[in-house]
Every structure is written in C-alpha cells, then in structure tokens.
Amino acid sequence: MFFRWDWLRPQLNAPIVPTLGPVHPDALTVGIFEDILRAADTGDFLPYDKDQRWGGEKGEKVLREDVIHQPEHTLIPTLARSGHGVVKVFAYxxxxxxxxxxxxxxxxxxxxxxxAGARVLRPLGPETTHPRGTRIQLKDFTTGPCPAPDGPVRPVTAWPATVQNTFAPFAETMAADGLAFLHTQVQAGRCGPVLATAVEDRIVGAIGPMEVRMDAIGRPQLMPQYFAVVPEARGQGLGRALWRAAMHWGQTHGAAYQLLQTEVGGPSDRLCRSEGLASLGFSRMTHV
Structure with a gap:
C-alpha cells in the first residue's frame, strides 16, 4: 500500500479524488486512492469511474512515480494529453x-x-470564507421526497416530432455548456434519456443524460448531467423545473444521491443553494 491513511485523511478538506472528481464522503477511503494508482498502470477505467459511460480510453492518469506523500501534505499529479495537454497537481x-x-x-x-498546460487544484473545506472556484454539493435522496415539478418538462423523445427537431439547433447554440456533445451521444444511442423544456414548440432548456450507476462502495449514484437554458428563456423558472425533474427522475429510479459541481456564484450554484443542498467543500484551480 502506497498511501498512509493516517497521513492522508487529515489533509482531505473536500472529497475530491484525482482522475475521478468529487466522491461521496463515505466513499473517501484509502482504497479509492490506491485504485487510481493501479489504474495509472493499466490505463483502464475503474468500474465506478463516471467517465467510462462515454466509452473510449481514460483521458487522464496519475503520474504515480511523481506523487509526493508526506505527513503534512500530499501532491498527486495527473497527465491528460487531449488538446495541447495538461499536467494537473492535486494539492492536499x-x-x-x-x-x-x-x-x-x-x-x-x-x-x-x-x-502546454500546468495547473494546481486545491481542495478546500466547506467552512472556507470568500470561496472561489467550484463548489461541491450533495443532493441526498434518502432524506425526503423529490416531487415531480410543475411545468413543461418531459424527455426529449416524449415531445412531438416538431419539438424534438428543435433539440439539435438548441444543442448547437449551447455547445459551450456541453449540449452539442450530449446531442452526439444521444444520436449514437450511448446514453440515458435527456429531459427538456419547450416554449412555443421550441426546446429552450435541457438536462441529461439521466443515468444511475454504482459508486465505489456500491451505492447507486445519479450521474452528473449537462444542464443549460438559452439566455432569452432564463428568469422564468424553467431551469429550476428542469433540475427538480432530474432529481425526481433520480429518486424514482433508485439513486441514493447526486454530487454536483457548480461555479461559485453562478446560476446553477445559486439554484442548488436555494434548494438546500449540502456543501461539501470547494476546489480551486490555479493556472501555473
């Protein structure tokens, strides 16, 4: 075993793991850190890696020979070669x-x-004052019901054909939010359903894919989704209706929880905070 848990555990201010991202606090064990080192040797996806649903090869791996593990701090570097490439060091x-x-x-x-790229990612605890970067939030489906929302939300495939046909141009418009990528996955039949809202027979917002998978300790997790509403349709409660529909879908399909990452102060962050999600901490990325 490479990591000493008595060293590492006090350094984990937020439950975020290299190459995996945020994990449920109960899944934050020495075993999950050992798993990412083994995956660096094989290049394979871990069984509970959320990225494996897209297929292909794992695009980021730990540089295990360069890990620094000491009583007071741990540095875990990763390498991704997509685009111009980036080294990211997780600083615990x-x-x-x-x-x-x-x-x-x-x-x-x-x-x-x-x-070309060099970054430092530092996890910070939920008590951080004046946080910047990304907030890690937990929606626990075991604490109460998630009622179906009011409003025009349904799976894309449940809308009339004339409305379904507007999903492609919507996705292209919101490509920066990942909706164009999501559209390609939907067309290829490689992902779960996508929920959409429409105004005047035109899709103006969507969230998906809706999928539940087991996490590192065998608990069913609602996977992260792409989520966007066109700017001209914001302020009408459509984003909240989409988000609540997604949470209702997750709970009724057996998920125990969902983890979300939101930009501090952004629209999704404000929505999740107003919905009472638990803040698990923050991750702050610095360009070197």
Missing part, C-alpha cells in the same frame, strides 16, 4: 505553502511531458 494539505510546491511540480512535469 492545510498550509498555503502546498500550493507553491504544487505549482513548481506542475511546471516541471509539464515541461518533462511536453504539454
């Missing part, structure tokens, strides 16, 4: 000096592997 530890050391490591490894 309470001292601010951990960011400086992580930045030096990221720059060195980016040069060694001839990639």
């Amino acid at each position: 530890g309470s001292s601010d000096s951990v960011v400086r050391e992580a930045a030096e490591l990221a720059a060195k490894l980016a040069s060694m592997h001839a990639v």
